[in-house]
């Protein structure tokens with residue numbers, strides 16, 4: 428059965444952390460108050476949707492979509508894709524493709540003009556850049572970053 432993709436709910440925090448932290452055995456007691464408070468904020472943040480791909484009850488993939496209001500492009504919002512991870516045993520089975528397809532459909536529904544993402548240069552050789560190219564993204568922009576102390 429292919430995984431189902433849906434917006435995450437409050438109860439998905441542990442499953443999402445297990446994927447993001449690459450730790451399928453992460454214990455419920457390991458979830459910090461800070462993570463819970465952040466997740467609670469994320470669940471109500473304007474324009475932010477976290478999507479989960481689930482195999483049965485298990486979260487096997489995650490991605491976040493943020494839509495940002497924009498005065499350019501005839502006031503069409505811009506979509507940002509972040510925190511895209513599929514659990515290692517489930518890779519190369521179309522889970523990431525399904526997650527991004529849902530993001531693109533919802534971004535289009537929200538009237539977005541473009542979908543953007545940053546991916547670190549180290550991912551040039553591990554398949555992530557190939558993944559985005561396979562899904563239709565083009566590396567036409569240069570990304571800049573500044574890490575704050």
Ligand SMILES: CC(C)(COP(=O)(O)OP(=O)(O)OC[C@H]1O[C@@H](n2cnc3c(N)ncnc32)[C@H](O)[C@@H]1OP(=O)(O)O)[C@@H](O)C(=O)NCCC(=O)NCCS
Nearest residue numbers: 511512513518519520521522523524546554555557558561
């Ligand atoms: C990148 C990632 C999200 C891809 O998820 P996935 O579920 O394995 O991707 P899919 O199975 O949907 O792949 C779709 C297509 O992308 C391409 N692709 C995916 N992984 C690839 C890889 N490792 N090497 C080359 N092409 C790849 C292929 O064209 C693939 O289609 P195919 O399997 O029919 O050939 C996953 O490998 C991952 O979580 N990596 C670690 C975290 C990460 O790098 N995230 C992105 C950081 S910006």
